[in-house]
Amino acid sequence: MDNLLFGLLTVTFCTVGYYFSWKFQTRDNYKIAVLLLILCGLILRIYSSTDFFLHNWDERYHALVSKNLILHPFTPTLYDNPILPYDYKNWTSNNVWLHKQPLPLWAMALSMWLFGINEIALRLPSIILTTIGIGLTFSIASYFFNKNVGYLSAFFYSINGLIIELTGGRVATDHIDIFFMFFVQLAIFFSIAFAQNLKMIYNIFAGISIGAAILSKWFPGLIVLPIWLLIVISSGNFKSQKIIVHFIILVASCILIFLPWQLYIFITFPLEANFEASYNFKHITEVLGERTGSFYYFIDKIRINYGELIYLPLIWFSWKTFKNLKNKKQLAIFIWFFIPFRFFSFAKTKMQAYILFTCPALFMMTADFWYMLSEYRINHKLKLLFNFILFLLVALQIRYTIERIKPFEKSDRNPQWVTDLKKLNDKKCFNGILLNYDKPIEAMFYTNLTAYPDIPEKKIIIDLIEKGHSIIINDNGNIPEDIKLIKAVTIQKF
DSSP states (O other): OOHHHHHHHHHHHHHHHHHHHHHHHHTTOHHHHHHHHHHHHHHHHHHHHOOSSOOTTTHHHHHHHHHHHTTOTTSOBSSSSOOSOOOTTOTTTOSBOOSSOSHHHHHHHHHHHHHOSSHHHHHHHHHHHHHHHHHHHHHHHHHHSOHHHHHHHHHHHHHOHHHHHHHTTOSTTHHHHHHHHHHHHHHHHHHHHHHHHOOHHHHHHHHHHHHHHHHHHOGGGGGHHHHHHHHHHHHTOOOHHHHHHHHHHHHHHHHHHHHHHHHHHHHHSHHHHHHHHHHHHHHHHSOOTTOOOOTTHHHHHHHHHHOGGGHHHHHHHHHHHHHTTTOHHHHHHHHHHHHHHHHHHHSSSOOGGGGGGGHHHHHHHHHHHHHHHHHHTTTOTTHHHHHHHHHHHHHHHHHHHHHHHOTTOOOOSSOHHHHHHHHGGGSOOTTEEEESOSOHHHHHHHSSOEEOSSOOOHHHHHHHHHTTOEEEEEOSSOOOHHHHTOTTEEEEOO
């Protein structure tokens, strides 16, 4: 299907779906209203995820490592069969790959094992998790506020352009941050369930979810701990001694999930594990990969990701929280956003999705502010101004959704270079090596070849042929003449 037609159908379907969702919400039929939010959100995620190629940063690396994990789940590799020398410190071209925690990679590997090695199977776990996240947002926000705020928060989550882009692997950190956000949300969901139902299993599930968040993107997942404390204390169902006991159980459940992998990699891959541990710490103290910005980097980014008027609910909610610090539910939401925001603002390396896991808190603040303003405007002489602000709080987020998913652009979502790579699978290449190809990671995902972007010396190529390797060289017009004269080499233009 033509991308423009697909985009028009997607926007039309979702516009109708969101309209009827709102109508059901006005009749207090939240079950149908939220189901329609979930359905429309799913359609948007499917649309964004049907790019039939791997995106540059960082999806291609996550895709290749996940593909390799199918064969050996406990040995994550990028270059599964490194033919040429490599630097184990270079995560873009090494062998054992510990640059990210394993849970999202395992999930993507499982999906591709079940449904085949392709882009949709790769992105399916993120599609599922962010679709479930719409319902989680409604449930969490309904607990902290009410169903009206819960509905609007879930709507913001459903249409958020950054979440949808990350789900489709279109921007950096992609599926890793999606998994991290989901398990932080899930941990808070189970924390609420535990505080309300007093069932130990929910507390254990909360601990497991925190552990899963850490197994997705390390220690920022511990933000759930103070939120858990505030939720449990505010419930009034626990005495101090019981809270301590349950907190220990929560932490123990978390540790049992994330610690075994850490011990395993330090024992099995000590060189790579020690380097990655120090590299992770450098994100705080050094600028890595030219990913940086001022202290105000995230303050600037949130207007792009959540609408220019996001500062109004942020300021209002902060004022409201400090005015009444005894409101522990309110304080929990404040902590959910502001502690990670302050931490990552001080860190030297910065990327927009680093604080993605705080966005449900931002959606709740915005929704709460929206309903406050909606009531306040009724008998106010500046009613027209307030109506305009209410409109913009929603419209600006919709605008950025459209800008990010690009439904009205006529673009090639099934490029020829992917088809050309897949054709290489028809060749019977024993120990095949592809050289001089500028997309080596993608080449190794779509084929069983080992690929490199450069051409080694003639002596090395001859040695590889003598060892039984089949050599294919991409003809980009810059192949040295002495290499062309090697008879056993296949020269092909891609």
